[in-house]
Amino acid sequence: MFKFAAILATVLGVSTGACAQTYPHKPITLVVPFAAGGTVNLMGRLVAQRMGDVLGQPVVVDNRAGAGGTIGAGYVAKAPADGYTLLLGSMGQAVQPLLYKRLPFDGTKAFVNVATFAAVPNVLAVSRQAPARNVAELVSYAKANPGKLNMGSAGIGSINHLLGAIFMDRAHVAFTHIPYKGASSATTDLQAGQIQVMFANLPNVLAYAQAGSVRILGIAADKRSPVIPDVPTFTESGVNDVVVRSWYSIMAPAGTPPEVVKKLQDTVVGIANEKTFAAHLADQGAYPFPGSTAEATALMDRETQRWAGIIRNANIQMD
Known part of the structure; x- marks a missing residue:
């Protein structure tokens, strides 16, 4: 019995390692949970194009809009955890469990926040x-x-x-x-x-x-933006404690092999640190925001804690 378990563990380990070494061997789908035309879609298409270049396989953007982003997120949550169906993450994933009484997935456990790459x-x-x-x-x-x-x-x-x-x-x-x-x-x-x-x-x-x-x-920042340097912060204008940035990340279904997550993390963080990518972001009023899986996960936790009180005090809730 013990011998069989040891052999099985070895086989599974080799299988997972081999999967990571060959990943990706086919196109990847990046689900953007909002319609074309918004910032989330723009950030998704910018990073997808560069990810395809780096990984050597096309990264195809699939807009699945509706229900505040939960339709697209739910689709990815139920997808095979193999790294071939990813989600363009944002602060929306942090607040969805706070807003919706009934989600078709567990918003706190359904995803791994692989890496952040941009903010606006x-x-x-x-x-x-x-x-x-x-x-x-x-x-x-x-x-x-x-x-x-x-x-x-x-x-x-x-x-x-x-x-x-x-x-x-x-x-x-x-x-x-x-x-x-x-x-x-x-x-x-x-x-x-x-x-x-x-x-x-x-x-x-x-x-x-x-x-x-x-x-x-x-x-809504702690300092002025170089893109609009003449526009003051809210603090400068006499309204304090209103600092909110929107960030964007790549997320994968929970259970995705760690080796695949690591490869995606290194790819996304590497892209965020590229000068040419930073220039493309700057053209849109955005800036690089590289963060590892650990950093992205901690960010998601902080955002959920921050917005819980705000949503409760404002009595904001979805059906």
């Missing part, structure tokens, strides 16, 4: 018609006219929504939340003046701000 600052953008040229003016107007300003977001529980909730709490103002089915639709209505306020990933609104169709009043 979040900003406060307003329409050209908004009665404010800076954060102080916006806060003053909102206090005098509670609920009159409409705040668009990519949906209930999205980063736009959550950041807006933090800002309203810290600035003691009230906007009327208008959830959309994606950031692109909200941004379109921001340009048209249908909504007046939107908290957004910088890449989502950068081109529109440069064209003059929207105004960026503040940035």
Whole structure:
């Protein structure tokens, strides 16, 4: 019996090692759990192209949008844990277990956060018609006219929504939340003046701000962005403790062989440290954010703890 167990362990060990040595031997699917047009999709396509170059196999982006990213995440959670179906991870995976009473997967155990590779600052953008040229003016107007300003977001529980909730709490103002089915639709209505306020990933609104169709009043960071150096931080503008970055990672189903996870980690972190990749990110208002599996896992835990109280206090919940 013991001899058989030893032989089996040896065979399994050799099999796993051989799998890692030959990985990948076919195309990889990277599931982006949101529709095309947003920052998550953009980051996914940037890293997928470079991963394909480094790994020697195509990395095909598969957009599986819906239900706040849970449809795409659920698809990956149920996929074979062999490294050939991956998830473009973000803060969404940290907050999904907090927002949804019934998930089709265990959000705390279904994935391994392989590595982070990029991050973007979040900003406060307003329409050209908004009665404010800076954060102080916006806060003053909102206090005098509670609920009159409409705040668009990519949906209930999205980063736009959550950041807006933090800002309203810290600035003691009230906007009327208008959830959309994606950031692109909200941004379109921001340009048209249908909504007046939107908290957004910088890449989502950068081109529109440069064209003059929207105004960026503040940035949710501890320092100004070199991409928009004239835009002050919220702290500079008198609204404290509103620092929120959006980060992006590669995730794999739980149970993926450690050797495969290690190869993916080294690949993704290596890409994040490339100067040419950093330049591509900078063009979009993003920046490199390399992090190992251990670092990415710890980040996910911190984010979940941070947002739990915010979501509870704002009474944000999905069905």
